[in-house]
Amino acid sequence: MPILSRQPAFTVRRSDFPKDFVFGSSTSAYQIEGSSFGGCGSSHWDSFAASKGNVANFENGSIACDHYTRWEGDLDLMKDLGLDAYRFSSSWARILPQANGETNKEGLDFYDRLVDGLLERGIAPHLTLYHWELPSYLADIGGWRNRDVGDYFADYAEIMIKCLGDRLASVATFNEPWCVTWLSHYHGMHAPGLRDIRAASRTAHLVPVAHGKAMAAMRALGQEELGVVLNFEHTSPYDDKPSSAKAAELEEGILNRWFLSAFTKGKYPDTVLDHIEAYLPNNWQDDMAQIATPIDWMGVNYYTRTLVSAGESHLGSALPLSITHHGGLPRTEMDWEVFPEGLGEILCWIRDNYTHDTPLAITENGMANKDMLVGDAVDDQERIAYLDAHFNSALKAIDKGVPLKAYFVWSLMDNFEWSFGFDKRFGIIHVDFDSLQRTPKASYHALQHMLSHEKPH
DSSP states (O other), X not given: OOOOOOOSSOSSOGGGSXXXXXXXXXXXXXXXXXXXXXTOOOBXXXXXXXXXXXXXXXXXXXXXXXXXXXXXXXXXXXXXXXXXXXXXXXXXXXXXXSTTOOOOHHHHHHHHHXXXXXXXXXXXXXXXXXXXXXXXXXXTTTGGGSTHHHHHHHHHHHHHHHHHGGGOSEEEEEEOHHIIIIIHHTSXXXXXXXXXXXXXXXXXXXXXXXXXXXXHHHHHTTOOSEEEEEEEEEEEESSSOHHXXXXXXXXXXXXXXXXXXXXXXXXXXXXXHXXXXXXXXXXXXXXXXXXXXXXXXXXXXXXXXXXXXXXXXXTTOSSOOEXXXXXXXXXXXXXXXXXXXXXXXHHHHHIIIIITTSOEEEEEOOOXXXXXXXXXXXXXXXXXXXXXXXXXXXXXXXXXXXOEEEEEEEOSBOOOOGGGTTSOOOOSEEEOTTTOOEEEOHHHHHXXXXXXXXXXX
8 A cells, every 4th residue: 555655734825715614523423432431322323332333342422532521632732733623513412312392401511611611722623413313212213315314414414503593603403414324325434224125215305305494594593604524536537448437426426416517506416316316205396495405605525536447237136236446646544545536626616617706615634644643742743734735625626716714633532433443533632432431643733833833924
């Protein structure tokens, strides 16, 4: 595997970005908080992790980074880093742990303290309502395959806004609907672990419906700065064969265009509909206006590219098989190719074809690295080089007129990396998962220097 080049510091300066540009970092509740604390109920990730073969080493998020009790120290690390903003998610199962609809005051109080703690440190709070952890009692009635779950989601959104809304800088409904639907219901790699084209297609429609319902509930409360966070991969054919071009078009349609087109244009791409429309809910077209309710901003998560060729066709397969390839670029510990140019290209493509003047934010970007704690330091120069290249790509997009307003590094700290357990480290802060001690890495210190010494005048 090609090795990433090492780099001691960022080549970009904070003053290279617009004066009002926001720098932050992102996390998610199940990955850091610890689901066994504070009256949190069971989620489908708890049961998924408890089932053989789903998560490396049978690991789970029951303790994770113990952010639930260590949050003040973590916020101090954010302040020392010089972040403008922090993007976090709330745990639905922590807020509404039981099917009886009673709110867990201890859970709400935790997020109340967290938001106040951020504001006290001069850090703007950005909330994501759903980052993949569905309460078990909703999984029991079919989860996102059940249209009624969208109504429950709107109720949950209303609870969070009534508690925190006056102090939030922004709210996102979902993080990465592709992962909520296709990765979880077709590829089977995330909870609930299904491999079912009907389930994947149905959820790929009903999750956007739930987004629309939650948006309406929050708008009714007067909440502003509402959006959604989508994940994108720079997708292209592996070679010049017409079959590869056709396979890449379908793959890109599912990955990048299905949700983007639904939320901005109220329509799904025909290249995907041709294959899965038969599995969508009856009268699905009637939902499109609600799905396309206007958003105030859009989040862009970007990590890598994918090169696609056509696989062998099989009788009875709902989707033509495709094969993804590496192209010889350096790769991270996730085996993802490093392709920073793709970030700028995708930002321009989104702006030109879908969002136009709507503000964009890079809500996740970062890399998993084989980080080693040596003494009291982690010398992750590869991560510095990765982030620097993507910062430069973002700057080029801004120079081309893309209304990019923020950049959130994934992730603040090493955490429970879903089906990989604790094996993959994305953090700019190292976490010892035995002692739970936090150690800022070289990338933390490089970012700290950029943010604190190069502020625009």
